[in-house]
Amino acid sequence: xxxxxxxxxxxxxxxxxxxxxxxxxxxxxxxxxxxxxxxxxxxxxxxxxxxxxxxxxxxxxxxxxxxxxxxxxxxxxxxxxxxxxxxxxxxxxxxxxxxxxxxxxxxxxxxxxxxxxxxxxxxxxxxxxxxxxxxxxxxxxxxxxxxxxxxxxxxxxxxxxxxxxxxxxxxxxxxxxxxxxxxxxx
Numbered sequence: 216x217x218x219x220x221x222x223x224x225x226x227x228x229x230x231x232x233x234x235x236x237x238x239x240x241x242x243x244x245x246x247x248x249x250x251x252x253x254x255x256x257x258x259x260x261x262x263x264x265x266x267x268x269x270x271x272x273x274x275x276x277x278x279x280x281x282x283x284x285x286x287x288x289x290x291x292x293x294x295x296x297x298x299x300x301x302x303x304x305x306x307x308x309x310x311x312x313x314x315x316x317x318x319x320x321x322x323x324x325x326x327x328x329x330x331x332x333x334x335x336x337x338x339x340x341x342x343x344x345x346x347x348x349x350x351x352x353x354x355x356x357x358x359x360x361x362x363x364x365x366x367x368x369x370x371x372x373x374x375x376x377x378x379x380x381x382x383x384x385x386x387x388x389x390x391x392x393x394x395x396x397x398x399x400x401x
Contacts, residue, residue: 282316324374331367333393
């Protein structure tokens, strides 16, 4: 006859062990199920803050036919979709540019903001220059500083231009920090 080993008095009964494992699994699964909705809600709530803004995207500004062939600058508003955290607005004015039609249907775009203090420059057809009324500084039609005593730290900011479909003028619009020698995007 074989003898079975004597039960260990310190070991819990087998039923208690199974009951403990069942309760522990139920608590773990219940905790995971309970945590999913708040975590998902928090991710949805914070999603706009994690998204990259489309700054520097090209925007349709004008038609090539709207620009005179002689190179005289024309001012155009820049309308874009503005995304601000949880808000999205279409066709909102985000700035303005002067466009000039050059030889071979090339186009130059200059930001209307003066690099000195952020004032808007005006094109003066009679003088054939850009004039900043905030500090009486003048810029050539290519954006170069005309007055050597100008407080402007750099020429007018030029922007990349692309002609699409042969007639559409697209500008990669960007504002830059005023008062700096280098073009630092804002």
